[in-house]
Amino acid sequence: xxxxxxxxxxxxxxxxxxxxxxxxxxxxxxxxxxxxxxxxxxxxxxxxxxxxxxxxxxxxxxxxxxxxxxxxxxxxxxxxxxxxxxxxxxxxxxxxxxxxxxxxxxxxxxxxxxxxxxxxxxxxxxxxxxxxxxxxxxxxxxxxxxxxxxxxxxxxxxxxxxxxxxxxxxxxxxxxxxxxxxxxxxxxxxxxxxxxxxxxxxxxxxxxxxxxxxxxxxxxxxxxxxxxxxxxxxxxxxxxxxxxxxxxxxxxxxxxxxxxxxxxxxxxxxxxxxxxxxxxxxxxxxxxxxxxxxxxxxxxxxxxxxxxxxxxxxxxxxxxxxxxxxxxxxxxxxxxxxxxxxxxxxxxxxxxxxxxxxxxxxxxxxxxxxxxxxxxxxxxxxxxxxxxxxxxxxxxxx
Numbered sequence: 001x002x003x004x005x006x007x008x009x010x011x012x013x014x015x016x017x018x019x020x021x022x023x024x025x026x027x028x029x030x031x032x033x034x035x036x037x038x039x040x041x042x043x044x045x046x047x048x049x050x051x052x053x054x055x056x057x058x059x060x061x062x063x064x065x066x067x068x069x070x071x072x073x074x075x076x077x078x079x080x081x082x083x084x085x086x087x088x089x090x091x092x093x094x095x096x097x098x099x100x101x102x103x104x105x106x107x108x109x110x111x112x113x114x115x116x117x118x119x120x121x122x123x124x125x126x127x128x129x130x131x132x133x134x135x136x137x138x139x140x141x142x143x144x145x146x147x148x149x150x151x152x153x154x155x156x157x158x159x160x161x162x163x164x165x166x167x168x169x170x171x172x173x174x175x176x177x178x179x180x181x182x183x184x185x186x187x188x189x190x191x192x193x194x195x196x197x198x199x200x201x202x203x204x205x206x207x208x209x210x211x212x213x214x215x216x217x218x219x220x221x222x223x224x225x226x227x228x229x230x231x232x233x234x235x236x237x238x239x240x241x242x243x244x245x246x247x248x249x250x251x252x253x254x255x256x257x258x259x260x261x262x263x264x265x266x267x268x269x270x271x272x273x274x275x276x277x278x279x280x281x282x283x284x285x286x287x288x289x290x291x292x293x294x295x296x297x298x299x300x301x302x303x304x305x306x307x308x309x310x311x312x313x314x315x316x317x318x319x320x321x322x323x324x325x326x327x328x329x330x331x332x333x334x335x336x337x338x339x340x341x342x343x344x345x346x347x348x349x350x351x352x353x354x355x356x357x358x359x360x361x362x363x364x365x366x367x368x369x370x371x372x373x374x375x376x377x378x379x380x381x382x383x384x385x386x387x388x389x390x391x392x393x394x395x396x397x398x
Contacts, residue, residue: 004179005060008337012065015339015356016072023072023360034396037373044364046074047147048123053114053137055129056082056227057183062151063092063106066126069359071104075124079106080114084227115140122146124363128185131348138351149352149362152345153185153275154302158332159292159318160201161309162194168330169308170204173281174212176306176332178259181224182279186304188332189275190265190282192292198285202263205281206246209259218249218256225255226278232257235278238271242282267295289314293321300348301325306332325349 024044031040050070054063063079070077081089089108096104107113118125118140127137128151141148160169177187193201209217217223226232232252239248239260247260257279265271265282272282286292296305305324309315315329325345328335336343339356354362380389380396 003337004058008061009064009068011337012339012355012359013068016068016360019357020072020360023357024074031370032397034393035370035372036378037375039371041369041371043367043369044073044360045367047363047365048075050075050077050124050126050363051117051120051122052077052079053117053125053127053129054079054081056084057180057185059085059088060092062128063088066128066149066354066359066363067104069354070124070126070363072360073363075363076103077105078117078122079104080117081106081108083108083110124148126352126354126362127151134350149344149354150350151185151343151352151354152303152348152350153277154345154349155189155272155275155299156186156302156304156306156324157292157296157299157322158188158191158306159308160191160193160197161289161307161311161314162196163310163314164197164308165310165330166197166201166204170201170208172331173306173308174205174208174259176334177281178209178212178223178279179333181226181257183224183227183277184333185275185277186326186333186336188281188304188306189302190272190284192284192286192295195285195287198263198283202245202261202283205261209246209261213259217258218251218254223259223279226257227255229253229255231255231278235276235280238262238276238278238280241265241269241271245283247279267298272298292318296322301346303345303349304328304333304335323347 026041026043029040029042031038052066059081063081067077067079089106093106121144125141125146125148127134131152134150134152138148158173173188213223214220229252232250232255235257236250242262242265245261245263247258249258259279262280262282265284301323304326305322306328307315307318308330319327323346326335335341342353342358343355344350344353352362380393
């Protein structure tokens, strides 16, 4: 909660406060010679009315971070929260109670409320959630030509090469995968590990899970629950394939799914066909690194790719041959925590970027302005046109 919700938001807020004066100022840019006796600048201006549609998995962070950017840019904002997080809504309303309702309003409700809001002609829409709902949001926005940011998800691959530092890799992969019980859009969705070290990797991962959460994660206080019974039943269906190396227990009544590692998974198995969004870690293997790319490419472009390797050439080649919204080398998830790294997806994993300065720019219309002098009026651009004028203008614009 501290790292992924409250302090995350406070860090983003402090960064915006410290830098807002420079972000919001005019930026002088060069003016071509053809615009003689003119000067140019870019100035940010607010879009106007912004709708932020927030999900349930990190409700505080994923509502407040875009809200900070939207307010910093001068917009007024309606934040639509998930009906599954009423306690978080109450906390947010208390925090925002000092601001006028016409600046920020927080709304709670089901999908019908979202559809009602999407029929309104907002000036910008920011959505975080599933690809399926993201398509619906984009379709509704397109009807009114409303610009959108879509923060979605996908099957984020994590590759472990034979030269990886296994103890570090196991800790960082387990930590990234099991935050919020795997209900994190940027967590590693599956692991592809070199066959030569797979047994060592699996043993290390099992050991780390036990160190982090104990032999009974259900009775401890460090492991989260799944959002609903239906989600537990969906995750339980994925456990039927492969060999369970660790975990495997589910309890729909208490919305519990144990941290589970599944070995001998095949690319065509159901668990590899959609984003898992739970604490299941499928493990695939490769003999040659060339086998990694077809596995990754069978899914749409992901939100993140991860690689654990100490070989710079291997890492460079991996980054060159994969596409994703973000990437991390020898770590997972942590790239999201930097306000200096714009965050977002590509293609089916998202549209647009935010965090830090990019949040301010996302919610600003970066208006281009040309200021022309009235001292003289250059006659070249006006008719009648001659060959001399044409040659001179061509030269000036070259």
